[in-house]
Amino acid sequence: xxxxxxxxxxxxxxxxxxxxxxxxxxxxxxxxxxxxxxxxxxxxxxxxxxxxxxxxxxxxxxxxxxxxxxxxxxxxxxxxxxxxxxxxxxxxxxxxxxxxxxxxxxxxxxxxxxxxxxxxxxxxxxxxxxxxxxxxxxxxxxxxxxxxxxxxxxxxxxxxxxxxxxxxxxxxxxxxxxxxxxxxxxxxxxxxxxxxxxxxxxxxxxxxxxxxxxxxxxxxxxxxxxxxxxxxxxxxxxxxxxxxxxxxxxxxxxxxxxxxxxx
Amino acid sequence: xxxxxxxxxxxxxxxxxxxxxxxxxxxxxxxxxxxxxxxxxxxxxxxxxxxxxxxxxxxxxxxxxxxxxxxxxxxxxxxxxxxxxxxxxxxxxxxxxxxxxxxxxxxxxxxxxxxxxxxxxxxxxxxxxxxxxxxxxxxxxxxxxxxxxxxxxxxxxxxxxxxxxxxxxxxxxxxxxxxxxxxxxxxxxxxxxxxxxxxxxxxxxxxxxxxxxxxxxxxxxxxxxxxxxxxxxxxxxxxxxxxxxxxxxxxxxxxxxxxxxxx
Numbered sequence: 001x002x003x004x005x006x007x008x009x010x011x012x013x014x015x016x017x018x019x020x021x022x023x024x025x026x027x028x029x030x031x032x033x034x035x036x037x038x039x040x041x042x043x044x045x046x047x048x049x050x051x052x053x054x055x056x057x058x059x060x061x062x063x064x065x066x067x068x069x070x071x072x073x074x075x076x077x078x079x080x081x082x083x084x085x086x087x088x089x090x091x092x093x094x095x096x097x098x099x100x101x102x103x104x105x106x107x108x109x110x111x112x113x114x115x116x117x118x119x120x121x122x123x124x125x126x127x128x129x130x131x132x133x134x135x136x137x138x139x140x141x142x143x144x145x146x147x148x149x150x151x152x153x154x155x156x157x158x159x160x161x162x163x164x165x166x167x168x169x170x171x172x173x174x175x176x177x178x179x180x181x182x183x184x185x186x187x188x189x190x191x192x193x194x195x196x197x198x199x200x201x202x203x204x205x206x207x208x209x210x211x212x213x214x215x216x217x218x219x220x221x222x223x224x225x226x227x228x229x230x231x232x233x234x235x236x237x238x239x240x241x242x243x244x245x246x247x248x249x250x251x252x253x254x255x256x257x258x259x260x261x262x263x
Numbered sequence: 264x265x266x267x268x269x270x271x272x273x274x275x276x277x278x279x280x281x282x283x284x285x286x287x288x289x290x291x292x293x294x295x296x297x298x299x300x301x302x303x304x305x306x307x308x309x310x311x312x313x314x315x316x317x318x319x320x321x322x323x324x325x326x327x328x329x330x331x332x333x334x335x336x337x338x339x340x341x342x343x344x345x346x347x348x349x350x351x352x353x354x355x356x357x358x359x360x361x362x363x364x365x366x367x368x369x370x371x372x373x374x375x376x377x378x379x380x381x382x383x384x385x386x387x388x389x390x391x392x393x394x395x396x397x398x399x400x401x402x403x404x405x406x407x408x409x410x411x412x413x414x415x416x417x418x419x420x421x422x423x424x425x426x427x428x429x430x431x432x433x434x435x436x437x438x439x440x441x442x443x444x445x446x447x448x449x450x451x452x453x454x455x456x457x458x459x460x461x462x463x464x465x466x467x468x469x470x471x472x473x474x475x476x477x478x479x480x481x482x483x484x485x486x487x488x489x490x491x492x493x494x495x496x497x498x499x500x501x502x503x504x505x506x507x508x509x510x511x512x513x514x515x516x517x518x519x520x521x522x523x524x525x526x
Contacts (some may be wrong), residue, residue: 061333062329062332062333062336063326063329063330063332063333063334063470063493066325066326066329066330066360067326067329067330067467069325069326069359069360070324070325070326070466071326073325073355073357073359073360073524074520074521074524075520075524076520076523078524079359080357080359080360081359082360082361089352089363092336094336094343096332096336096342096343096344096365097329097332097336097343097345097362097363097365098345098362098363098365099360099361099362099363100352100360100361100362100363102359102360102361151494171494172491172494190496190497190498201494201496202493202494203333203492203493203494203495204330204470204493204494204495204496204497205494205496207326207467207497208497208498208499208500211499211500211501212500215500215501220501221513221516222516222520223500223501224501224503224513225503225513225516225517225520226517226520227499227500227501227502227503227504228435228503228504228506228509228513228514228517229466229517229518229520229521230326230465230466230467230504231414231434231435231464231465231466231467231468231504231506232466232467232497232499232504233453233464233467233468233499233504233505234453234467234470234471234495234497234499234504235453235471236471236474236490236495236496236497237471237474237475237478237486237490238474238478238483238486238487238490239490240487240488240490240491241490241491241493241494241495241496241497242496243491243494246491250484250487250488250491251491253484253485253488254488254489254491254492255492257337257338257339257485257488257489257492258337258492260339261336261337261338261341
């Protein structure tokens with residue numbers, strides 16, 4: 001009964017794909033009857049918008065690519081493609097979860113946006129030393145509009161030589177490593193833009209960075225709308241996410257929990 | 264050269280899996296020599312901690328399950344398993360990205376934590392009407408320590424009858440739908456606990472909810488450490504993520520961007 005009522009209610013009107021939300025939003029159906037009055041023309045055949053590629057490698061951290069993937073996929077006409085050295089499932093740092101790489105690096109020679117996520121120590125080191133990945137990153141970077149990273153992904157960009165002489169950020173515990181081992185000025189900010197390169201801090205910072213990137217690509221109105229679309233009104237339960245304010249014991253425990261969760 | 268230096272630096276000492284971060288954190292190597300002094304015993308063989316299962320369905324939104332997966336995977340000994348009606352890749356609402364379901368619902372009869380993500384209208388409606396999924400959710404729920412949802416996943420829990428007479432939250436634009444079609448009191452909060460059921464608001468709210476859940480499972484110290492581990496110190500670029508403060512035009516655009524991005 002409920003389900004029948006649901007279907008009737010949800011699928012009424014010409015905005016079926018948005019009906020679940022529209023049904024609960026007074027005036028939306030009317031508004032959708034006047035989409036030409038919207039400030040942004042969003043309806044485009046898929047693929048006519050930005051081509052966004054996310055490079056996966058064995059041992060990536062699952063939130064690093066997926067936060068930005070959800071955000072950037074809402075850009076008008078955008079396509080988001082997971083890419084790896086080989087097609088197929090790619091394991092996260094815990095080994096529990098696998099995300100599918102739909103394309104191999106050999107199949108991709110142009111992207112509007114490249115995003116390199118971070119990962120555990122094992123996976124990040126392997127990516128930093130994988131010449132095939134680094135060569136591909138350099139080749140793709142020549143033609144991107146934006147080249148971006150999340151967390152320790154900036155160490156991979158640095159290994160490819162893309163951050164030389166630049167300001168960049170990374171995971172809070174890797175900042176000193178980034179500035180010591182590469183000619184990079186580490187900046188402890190949520191995200192850092194240097195020319196067409198944007199690096200984000202750890203893990204969840206990819207969400208903030210990708211919302212900023214969305215506004216660079218499609219304007220502030222779209223950026224603001226996507227922030228609402230993903231209901232990004234964060235309420236961290238503990239307020240302990242800023243390493244600059246964390247005591248050493250909590251930092252030790254955070255790193256230990258990460259280390260013990262990773263294969 | 265850099266990579267050689269990297270390997271030498273990173274792999275020195277007995278904390279290789281944390282070395283990338285430890286190398287950049289003064290005193291950490293020393294701290295790791297005294298892990299027995301840590302306030303929480305984190306090192307456990309995988310699988311001795313909570314068994315966390317995330318139910319995927321065609322058309323889920325990629326951040327809904329992956330934010331909590333990253334957070335909850337850092338719990339000592341935790342295993343995170345992606346589950347679907349059938350094993351194998353499961354498409355997101357945009358159709359661009361696929362996450363692998365490692366187990367079918369027929370293969371899983373006990374979980375400590377069940378999480379049901381939300382999705383686009385098409386995928387959520389199908390899940391709300393899939394009796395096999397709803398039966399499995401009811402069966403698993405009988406023995407869970409915690410049954411949780413993100414975004415429109417609460418509509419799936421409601422369809423399974425789990426939210427009857429309870430307070431719950433959901434995606435901002437689906438709150439009225441939830442309270443109209445089910446015997447549920449919609450509460451516009453980031454996450455809402457009712458007994459052993461915890462529902463989260465839209466998409467990114469799963470991160471807040473799962474950090475709270477982590478503290479319920481392993482204590483506040485671990486919750487605080489995981490919040491730092493995923494560097495959850497959010498800085499939303501626009502501050503437009505709260506629907507209660509959004510103007511109608513922005514809500515319309517947010518829903519239109521979602522609708523147009525979904526297959």
